[in-house]
Amino acid sequence: MENSRTLFIPVILGTTRMGRMSLHAARLVTGELSKRNGVETELVDIANLPLPTNDAGEAIKHADFSFKVSKSDALVIVSPEYNHGYSGLLKHALDSCLKEYIHKAVGIVGVSAGPFGGARVIENLLPVMRELGLVTIFWDVNFSNVQKAFSAKGDLADESYIRRIDKFLKELIWMAKTLRHGREQISLD
């Protein structure tokens, strides 16, 4: 019997840079997630997390961020690609939790101004996800030439992304349900 509790899948926006185009991508994915039956979502902007930078890891755990990750069944991470990598502040925020991630699903949305749609940042995030105990899906969303994908106001200019996001979210939700069943019903012993 399928668990009837709502899935909670927050979308983490992984950049604090002024003028970030990833905000448009994160809002779009959050909006598409919110249309799904049985799914609750919320945009979690790391720019709003007042994490200190004179320490790191679980020592700087932020109560609200920790609560949301604990409550989640899966995460979406929206990450721009900066010099082929992810932002240091995204890693700083992710490292503030650990047990909150165990055996939960994660999907990654890459964003770039160039033609590769954040493919390299996604590859760089995969080993981090694994060590955090998250389970990655094999669908990604790649926003290439992001300045053309959205208008200046943030409206989607390329409707083909809707189809890609739909496939990405279907896979993520399936994995979230499967892992929730495993966490709750399948014993390690």
Next chain:
Amino acid sequence: MAETKRKMTCPDCRVEMNHHCDKLVYATDVPPAGAIDPNLGGFIEEFHTCPKCGSGASRHA
């Protein structure tokens, strides 16, 4: 035969939680006496989830 550990109980639902993960932790802090497994080089943290409400909990093995 290995000793069976006591199950964790969800503090809200009062039901047995499911033990679904062991994580090997390499602590830089001084661990509690006897916590380090000499064969693994660290200590094991167990993760448990409540089948009723989905909340998680952990403890040192």
